[in-house]
Amino acid sequence: MKIRIYKAEDEQEIIDLWQTCNLTTAWNNPKRDIERKINDSPELFFVGEIDREIVASCMAGYDGHRGWVYYLAVKPDLQRQGVASKIMSHAEQSLREIGCPKIDLMVRKTNHSVISFYHKIGYNDDPVVVLSKRLAEDKPYRG
Numbered sequence: 001m002k003i004r005i006y007k008a009e010d011e012q013e014i015i016d017l018w019q020t021c022n023l024t025t026a027w028n029n030p031k032r033d034i035e036r037k038i039n040d041s042p043e044l045f046f047v048g049e050i051d052r053e054i055v056a057s058c059m060a061g062y063d064g065h066r067g068w069v070y071y072l073a074v075k076p077d078l079q080r081q082g083v084a085s086k087i088m089s090h091a092e093q094s095l096r097e098i099g100c101p102k103i104d105l106m107v108r109k110t111n112h113s114v115i116s117f118y119h120k121i122g123y124n125d126d127p128v129v130v131l132s133k134r135l136a137e138d139k140p141y142r143g
Helices: 008-020 030-040 083-097 112-120
Strands: 002-005 045-050 053-062 067-074 103-105
Touching: 002 083, 008 030, 008 053, 008 067, 030 045, 030 053, 045 083, 053 083, 067 083
Parallel strands: 067 103
Antiparallel strands: 002 045, 045 053, 053 067
């Protein structure tokens, strides 16, 4: 798998991947999430390709205190074959190179297989509660 930075022409293929992997929700419009990412730190939006087909994605971010990972996705027929580990390792290295000391990520607590994956690659549960407040309501994506 080749890992590269997201390009604008990837948008629909990335959205399709996220939808296939059940990463999209009514309150997270994927087009807006992509727009926000490329306006903030596009160099931390990674795409995995095999034979020029997008098979994986990973968004990373760094706020100067900790890194974050979002939208880790792998085509279902390639899951459990090391693809997610490879793109996560790339994201981790990219964050390490810019001085990031710690990565946090959020997984819906009902997504047991994803939680298990993260445990297997060295992530642990932290004794924290994630609180959030929506500052803008996105219109639902209607592909």
